[in-house]
Structure formats: structure tokens, C-alpha cells
Amino acid sequence: MECIWSHILYDELKVVPEEMPVLHSDPPLNPKGDREKMTQIMFETFKIPAIYVARQPVLALYSSGRTTGVVVEVGEGNSHVLPIYEGYGIMSCIQKMDTSGTHISSYLSDLLKEKGHDLSHEKEVVQEMKEKVGYVAVDYSKELCKPPETIKTVYQLPDGHKITLGTERFKCTEALFCPSHVGKEGPGLAEVIHNTILMTDVDLRKDFQNNIIPVGGSTFFPGFIERTQKELSFLLNTSKPVSLNTAPER
Secondary structure (H helix, E strand, C coil), X not given: CHHHHHHHHHHHCCCCHHHCCEEEEECCCCCHHHHHHHHHHHHHCCCCCCEEEEEHHHHHHHHCCCCCEEEEEECCCCEEEEEEECCXXXXXXXXXXXXXXXXXXXXXXXXXXXXXXCCCCCHHHHHHHHHHXXXXXXXXXXXXXXXXXXXXXXXXXXXXXXXXXXXXXHHCHHHHCCHHHHCCCCCCHHHHHHHHHHHCCCCCHHHHHCCEEEECHHHHXXXXXXXXXXXXXXXXXXXXXXXXXXXCCC
């Protein structure tokens, strides 16, 4: 990591670390020892004058113009839900999810292999394919019943070959809402958010329910917001749609 930080500071940012305070965004479940080691290197090796370590979900919440809310991060390698009140993460209520972007990519690769397209060694290709043609089914059962021609699309691989994708486009993302599709036993995304809200103080739940902030690459799939809102509204037993931040810069 020291070499990476050196490259970032000197080669990319082209700054003098001794003259620049550092803001470090820290994963919410990062071990305290790792955080302390990072701080030590920053002070002793790069001679920075000051550092502020902030939890990534808190910064994501601030970027939405809020100080209170539930941050739902679905990244490539990690997924978690953290309620934040007035800028402070309620760590006793944080929930880690069993599925993330990596599982979606892996599942898509498996589905393609079943059709005779072995891309198991082309992870970057599968990831790009997932990002370009994948989507979330608002109603999974209904989506499966749609005429094949309405969901089929053709994707061109870097070598020029073309692959036709149908139900794979939304089957792969279903892993977020039904982890059992990828062999996981934990609850789906909406249920994790619901359980997290129920763990908080009853007087704060309305604020959390009305300020849910999805972040991370996997939250940008078409249909993600609508599916999450639909399932959360059902779990929370409310006729009013649950409010999710849909800002494109999230």
C-alpha cells in the first residue's frame, strides 16, 4: 500500500505531502489495526501535517446533502447497510450482505457457460458485459414470462464474436435480492435494509425510512431503485413509496 500511496501522491496528484492535510475514506468494517497502521505510515513516511479518517458511508451521506439516513453500499467486493444519525454511524446496527458485484459477475459467467460460452477466465469482459446489458427485474416472475424477443440483446466481445443474451441479463442481478441463487443463505437486499432500520431506535425509524441512500456500482442497474422500493414498501407495510436517493452522481 505504501507504494500505491506514493504513486498517488507524487505521480498522480503531484503534491507535496508535507504541506497537504489528508482526508482518508475508510471502509466501515476496516479493522482498527489497519487504520492505525495507515495513519502511522502517513505521518512517519509521508510526513503529512494532519489526517482525518472518515467512514465511507458517512461521506456518501454527506454528498447527498444529508447528515441522517441509511447508506446502502453495494460495491464490487463488499456490500453493507449502515444507519447514520447526525453524521455518526451507528456501528451496532451495521449489516453486511452476502452478495456484491463480484457474485453478480460470477453468476453471469456461470449462466453463459451453461449456454456454451466459457468466459470464466475473462473476468473483465464479463464485468463490462454485466454493466452494459444487465438490469434488475422489478417483478422477477413476470420478467421470466416475457416473450424472449423482448429481452434479448446482442453483445459483441472484444475479439469480435457476438453473444446473444436473454434472461441472463436479469437472472445475474437477482443474486442481490435472492442470495440463494448463488448458494448464499442470508437475506436479500431489501430484507437487510428492513432489518437494519428495525434495529435502530423507534423514534428514528421514520427518518431512516425516508432517507435511504444507495451507493456503489451495482445500484446503477436499471430497475434497481424500483425493485428495492417495491420490496421495502411491502416489508414496511406502507402504501407510500419508500424514498431512495436516485441522484446520478451518487
